[in-house]
Amino acid sequence: TLTEPAHFTEETSCDCQAPHEKLTIAQARKGTPDRPVRVYADGIFDLFHSGHARALMQAKNLFPNTYLIVGCSDELTHKYKGFTVMTETERYEALRHCRYVDEVLRDAPWTLTPDFLEQHKIDFVAHDDIPYSSAGSEDVYKHIKEAMFVPTQRTEGISTSDIITRIVRDYDVYARRNLQRGYTAKELNVSYINEKKYRLQNQVDRMKEKVRTVEEKSKHFVYRVEEKSADLIQKWEEKSREFIGNFLELFGPDGTWKQVFQERSGRMLSYALSPRESPCNSPPRELSPLRSPSPPSPPTRWHSARPSPPTSPKGASASISSMSEGDEDEK
Incomplete structure (x- = not known):
């Protein structure tokens, strides 16, 4: 859960009312009912990162009931360590x-003295166990480690020096970025020539980004066209198969059109072979008064005198001879 920001030492009255008795490790780990265990952790904490937070978390969780005091200083840091990126107020x-963190101690000493530990009633000091050589000493925590020291673990892969190294290594990239965001060359301590070079590089990068954007849009457009064309081809194939199927169903060898044609041709042939009879009650055809009936033609003699067909060969020859005699008579 979120808590209120930690207090500064001058603004608190956290001094114990009862006489302060040093606690042993066993007592601190078991837990004391009357007061929390006062643990002190110091450092520079420049460019505050996850490694700092994890170290403070370990110091806070050393004992069941812990009051964590954190010390920091700017003047002594610049003297013994070097220039910091963040100011003292920012680090506080x-x-x-x-x-x-429960309490922040400003202007903390570089080397912890017995008077300082007694003044702030500190039970244990938390820091990593790696020897810290500084101020002419091989390990400034050597005298503390013999009495009231509790080690914590460093977080590998992250430190203030690593972050500064990244910035120095990629200085041109960060300088160009800040120029693009509106910082001046004077604020970045950049020369006139480098400023022009960085601005030109920024313009080139913007052009590359525009080209990359156009390429992405064109690829997306081509992809959409391909999808549309594939859909159109698929629909055309489906429609063409449907059209061919309908055509074969209508005009194929056993199609509907052939059956209709055969039925129609059959009906037409039947009408031609057996036309309809005229109705029996139709009125008789009358002669026109202007046209007189033609006189009947006189019967021909040889039609009336035509003998019946003979029933034997002899009769047939006799009839032929009689027909020839009659013709001669007629002539």
């Missing part, structure tokens, strides 16, 4: 808003 505020 970063520590105050860490959830594991």
Whole structure:
């Protein structure tokens, strides 16, 4: 859960009312009902990162009931360590808003003295176990480790020096970025020539980004056209198969059109072979008064005198001879 920012030492009255008795490790780990275990952790905490937070988390969780005091200093840091990126006030505020910190001690000493530990009633000091050589000493925590020291573990892969190394290594990239965001060359301590070079590189990068954007849009457009064309081809194939099927069903060898044609041709042939009879009650055809009936033609003699067909060969020859005699008579 979120808590209020940690207090500064001058603003608190956290001094114990009862006489302060040093606690042993066993007592601290078991837990004391009357007061929390006062643990002190110091450091530079420049560019406050997850490694700092994890170290403070370990110090806070050393014992069941812990009151964590964190010390920091700017003047002594610049003297013994070097220049910092963040100011003293910025580092104090970063520590105050860490959830594991209960109190922030400003202008903390570089080397912890017995008077300082007694003044703030500190039971244990938490720091990593690696020897810290500084201020002419091989390990500034050597005298503390013999009495009231509790080690914590460093977080590998992250440190203030690593972050600064990244910035120095990629200086041109960050300088170009800040120029693009509106910082001046004077604020970045960049020469006139480098400023022009960085601005030209920024313009080239913008052009590359535009070209990349156009390429992505064109690829997307081509992909959409391919999808549409594939859909159209698929629909055309489906429609063509449907059209061919309908055509074969209508005009194929056993199609509907052949059956209709055969039925129609059959009906037409039947009408031609057996036309309809005229109705029996139709009126008789009358002669026109202007046209007189033609006189009947006189019967021919040889039609009336035509003998019946003979029933034998002899009769047939006799009839032929009689027909020839009659013709001669007629002539």
